[in-house]
Amino acid sequence: MTNNCFSVFTLTMEWLTLPDVADRLGVPITRVRQMVRDRKLLAVRSEGVLRVPVEFIQDGALLKGLPGLLTVLSDAGFTDEESMDWLFRDDPTLPGTPVRALAENRGREVKRRAQALAF
Incomplete structure (x- = not known):
């Protein structure tokens, strides 16, 4: 990743290309680009290729609550890079990362924290 906020994540995260995401979701690549x-x-x-963290895909679908959470973060003024950083940064109040909490069906807690960022 070219952005400094990803330096910690590039070594520890598994990334998917958009065609890989399309395969895992069972949708055309055009649908993934639209998402x-x-x-x-x-x-x-x-390296010139759009990539998605593998954690965003769960059981052949988008991680439950992710689209709504991304909207909340965008409304709070977060850039894509800042949103990615926030999603994968440890939050001792959850505990763990927001993306892990989403995967564990604790989306309400995560969304509440994201909404608090807007104020």
Whole structure:
């Protein structure tokens, strides 16, 4: 990743290309690109290729609560990079990372924290 906020994550995260995401979701690549444009799915560019963290796909679907959470973060003024950083940064009040809490079906807690960022 070219952005400094990803330096910690690039070594520890598994990334999917958009065609890989399309395969895992069982949808056309055009639909995945539309999800990224509509900010229902977050992708970052690395070496000229858009990539999505594997954690965003769970059981053949987008991680439950992710699209709504991305909207909340965007409304709070977060850039894509800041949103990605926030999602994967440890939060001792959860505990763990917001993305892990989403995967554990604790989306309400995560959304409440994200909404508090807007104020």
